[in-house]
Amino acid sequence: MKTNKTLLLGGVAVIALIAAVQIWSGLNQQPEQTALAEKPTGAPFTLQSKEGEVSLSDLEDNQLALIFFGYTWCPDICPMSMVFLSRALENLPGDVRDRVQPIFISVDPDRDTPERLQAYVEFFDAGILGVTGDKDYLQQLASEYGAFYRKVEMDSAMEYAVDHTSDFYLATNKGELITTLSHNVSGNQLNETLTKALAEIQ
Amino acid sequence: MKKHLQLASWLLLLVASFQLQAMDIQVKNPHVRAVPPGSQVTAAFMELHNHGSEKRALVDASSPVSAAVELHTHTEVDGVMQMRRVSQIELPAGGVARLEPGGLHLMLIDLHSGLNTDTQVEITLTLDDGSLIELNLPVKRVHGHQGGHQQDSHQHH
Ligand SMILES: [Cu+2]
Numbered sequence: 227m228k229t230n231k232t233l234l235l236g237g238v239a240v241i242a243l244i245a246a247v248q249i250w251s252g253l254n255q256q257p258e259q260t261a262l263a264e265k266p267t268g269a270p271f272t273l274q275s276k277e278g279e280v281s282l283s284d285l286e287d288n289q290l291a292l293i294f295f296g297y298t299w300c301p302d303i304c305p306m307s308m309v310f311l312s313r314a315l316e317n318l319p320g321d322v323r324d325r326v327q328p329i330f331i332s333v334d335p336d337r338d339t340p341e342r343l344q345a346y347v348e349f350f351d352a353g354i355l356g357v358t359g360d361k362d363y364l365q366q367l368a369s370e371y372g373a374f375y376r377k378v379e380m381d382s383a384m385e386y387a388v389d390h391t392s393d394f395y396l397a398t399n400k401g402e403l404i405t406t407l408s409h410n411v412s413g414n415q416l417n418e419t420l421t422k423a424l425a426e427i428q
Numbered sequence: 429m430k431k432h433l434q435l436a437s438w439l440l441l442l443v444a445s446f447q448l449q450a451m452d453i454q455v456k457n458p459h460v461r462a463v464p465p466g467s468q469v470t471a472a473f474m475e476l477h478n479h480g481s482e483k484r485a486l487v488d489a490s491s492p493v494s495a496a497v498e499l500h501t502h503t504e505v506d507g508v509m510q511m512r513r514v515s516q517i518e519l520p521a522g523g524v525a526r527l528e529p530g531g532l533h534l535m536l537i538d539l540h541s542g543l544n545t546d547t548q549v550e551i552t553l554t555l556d557d558g559s560l561i562e563l564n565l566p567v568k569r570v571h572g573h574q575g576g577h578q579q580d581s582h583q584h585h
Contacts, residue, residue: 301471381513383498389511390509393507
């Protein structure tokens with residue numbers, strides 16, 4: 227009888243253990259990446275720059291916005307993308323160039339104040355607007371463009387990094403996403419896409 | 429006297445072998461990315477050629493210009509760029525490790541001051557055998573109108 231009780235207790239313990247392990251591994255499953263909108267369509271937005279509020283609707287009807295989501299502590303991908311962008315824009319004929327407004331949206335408002343952003347974008351000398359805003363607003367906006375980012379704690383003097391997609395989004399002043407350009411795009415491809423899209427809205 | 433000579437030659441040999449070891453690693457095109465004023469971080473790039481017959485690893489780095497220098501890598505997972513710290517960078521025997529934009533890099537964190545393109549940045553690399561490599565890296569602006577020549581323009585995008 228005594229043995230039976232021990233067996234029973236043992237059995238209960240084993241079952242409890244299995245259950246615990248299952249729950250634990252369930253909790254530890256990789257969270258699904260923030261679901262991207264099925265087909266991102268873009269969205270209008272108003273964000274803060276050093277000079278004040280910036281809205282997509284500030285652009286003329288015959289202008290397009292070339293949008294990039296990043297953060298200034300990004301040592302590599304973001305500056306590389308900005309350099310690439312400014313060089314590609316330099317190669318456009320002046321009248322076409324004037325109709326493209328590059329916008330750098332910082333998704334790290336904790337570190338990137340509008341002042342800091344201003345110094346950052348000026349460095350690239352391409353008339354880039356540096357803007358940021360409220361965290362929830364940014365998260366929502368990014369998903370509407372099909373951009374993804376997340377803060378990741380790091381065992382580092384940086385404390386955290388921001389994982390992020392690094393594409394360019396071409397949008398109208400109404401916030402309609404025309405196309406997404408991979409960061410692997412060539413300067414020629416970018417120019418072709420811009421020229422074509424601009425011709426269509428002329 | 430003879431004994432002294434012997435000792436001296438032994439010492440010489442010892443020193444020579446240490447130097448040889450350090451010389452097995454050749455550093456090519458080291459440079460630091462110029463960053464906008466006020467930036468707290470930047471990255472350093474280079475090629476590390478291991479001409480020796482033993483594998484080595486880069487395990488640490490330091491610099492007087494920043495509070496920390498870390499070994500980092502970038503990987504792209506489903507279109508998402510992820511920067512992570514790595515504990516070491518392998519230098520295979522007869523091989524090369526490339527620290528280049530979009531991939532492995534030295535991350536300079538908490539810069540004490542802005543880095544101008546006319547400054548040189550001292551960086552000391554520590555290898556897994558304890559040997560040190562002292563470097564003076566130019567700061568290169570990857571973009572500039574004033575005849576600036578883009579340094580990492582090679583296909584990097
Ligand atoms: Cu890094």
